[in-house]
Amino acid sequence: MQRTLYALLVTTAVLLCIALASAWSQESVLPAPTFVADFEGTATGTDPDGAAVEPVTAENLEFDSGLFGQAFVASRGQKLIYDGSLISRTQGTVEMWLSPLASWSEVGWHYFFAYGGETKSPGFCNLWTHEGGLRFDLVGTAWIHAGWPPQSRWEVGTWHHFVATWDSTGSAVLYVDGHNVGEEQIAPWELPEGKTFRVGSSWESAGNTGEVLIDRLRIYDRHFTAEMVAELRRQPDVPALTLIVPTLADPEATELAIVAQTDAR
Numbered sequence: 001m002q003r004t005l006y007a008l009l010v011t012t013a014v015l016l017c018i019a020l021a022s023a024w025s026q027e028s029v030l031p032a033p034t035f036v037a038d039f040e041g042t043a044t045g046t047d048p049d050g051a052a053v054e055p056v057t058a059e060n061l062e063f064d065s066g067l068f069g070q071a072f073v074a075s076r077g078q079k080l081i082y083d084g085s086l087i088s089r090t091q092g093t094v095e096m097w098l099s100p101l102a103s104w105s106e107v108g109w110h111y112f113f114a115y116g117g118e119t120k121s122p123g124f125c126n127l128w129t130h131e132g133g134l135r136f137d138l139v140g141t142a143w144i145h146a147g148w149p150p151q152s153r154w155e156v157g158t159w160h161h162f163v164a165t166w167d168s169t170g171s172a173v174l175y176v177d178g179h180n181v182g183e184e185q186i187a188p189w190e191l192p193e194g195k196t197f198r199v200g201s202s203w204e205s206a207g208n209t210g211e212v213l214i215d216r217l218r219i220y221d222r223h224f225t226a227e228m229v230a231e232l233r234r235q236p237d238v239p240a241l242t243l244i245v246p247t248l249a250d251p252e253a254t255e256l257a258i259v260a261q262t263d264a265r
Contacts, residue, residue: 030228030231030232031220031221031222032048033048033095033218033219033220034047034048034086034088034092034219034220034221035047035053035082035086035217035218035219036217036218036219037072037199037217038068038069038070038215038216038217039063039066039070039071039072039214039215039216039217040063040069040070041063041070042063043055043058043061043072043080045082045217053082053083053086055080055081055082056081056082056083056196057079057080057081058079058080058081059077059078059079059080060077060078060079061073061078061080062075062078064213066097066099066213066215066216067097067099067159067215067216067239068097068215068216068237068239069215070215071097071099071213071214071215072199072200072213072214072215073101073213074112074199074200074201074209074210074211074212074213074214075101075200075209075210075211076209076211078200078201078209079198079201080198080199080200080201081196081197081198081199082196082197082198082199083196084115084195084196084197086197086219087115087125087197087219088220088221089168090167090168090221091166091167091168091221091222091223092125092165092166092219092220092221092222092223093163093164093165093166093218093219093220093222093223093224094113094125094127094162094163094164094165094217094218094219095161095162095163095216095217095218095219095220095232096112096113096162096214096215096216096217096218097159097160097161097162097214097215097216098112098159098160098162098210098212098213098214098215099156099157099158099159099160099212099213099215100154100155100156100158100211100212101156101211101212101213102156102211103155103156109128109129109130109202109208110128110129110208110209110210110211110212111126111127111128111198111200111201111202111208111209111210112127112128112162112199112200112210112212112214113125113126113127113128113164113197113198113199113200114126114127114128114197114198114201114202114203115195115196115197115198115203116195116196116197116203125137125138125164125166125197126202126203127162127164127174128202128208128210133145133146133147134146134147134148134174134176134181134182136164136172136174136182138166138172138184138186143184144172144174144181144182144183144184145182146174146176146181146182147181148176148181149176149177149178149179149181150179152176152177152179159215160176160177161175161176161177161178161232161233162174162175162176163175163176163224163229163232165223165224165229166223167223168188169188170185170186170187170188171183171184171185171186171223172184172186173224175224175226175229178229178230178233180226199214199217200212200214
């Protein structure tokens with residue numbers, strides 16, 4: 001009788017573990033991106049079916065060593081624009097890996113991603129920095145002003161993971177190096193049609209360039225949770241990351257920040 005009860009308990013525990021593992025696996029499955037640009041010597045992207053997606057405008061483009069192969073050099077004189085219909089009107093996420101080309105002064109604008117055509121309006125989904133701080137604008141009604149995550153160092157040779165996510169109920173969240181650095185709730189909105197988005201510069205004709213290397217641009221039609229963002233960083237093809245840990249020189253740094261570092265430049 002005791003052996004039977006013991007066997008039953010063991011069997012139940014095993015089945016419960018399998019069920020929990022299965023549930024976790026299902027929850028951790030990431031949606032397929034609706035647009036991918038790996039910048040392997042070209043600005044041509046792909047859609048979910050693997051079909052080529054050509055940019056609307058591609059001028060004076062350059063590529064250099066990146067985190068996953070090659071990367072787009074977002075610097076002065078380059079212009080890279082794609083069709084805005086690639087972005088969902090209801091909810092979505094923009095993911096990219098960035099590495100600064102030079103140290104910045106605290107004064108100035110550096111745009112990494114901008115939707116809105118040639119004019120400022122509506123200013124949807126602008127991902128940029130201003131005076132050394134992080135910015136994520138959503139339809140001109142949400143302005144996330146954020147600082148850098150603990151121990152993240154914006155220096156030449158370092159790579160940083162940016163994820164900007166939103167949904168049509170009015171929430172916007174910016175993650176940098178796995179940290180939620182800013183979040184806002186606003187009134188419901190609807191994404192205007194007929195626009196384009198720029199990679200590495202602003203919506204203005206002259207453009208405020210990012211002065212960064214941009215690698216692995218992904219656009220999704222889903223709002224990402226914190227766990228989904230963490231799952232992006234656990235993908236098997238993400239290179240080994242360097243942990244910047246507290247040191248005697250900075251004993252108060254008690255929180256770990258993960259920053260990918262290479263000798264790309």
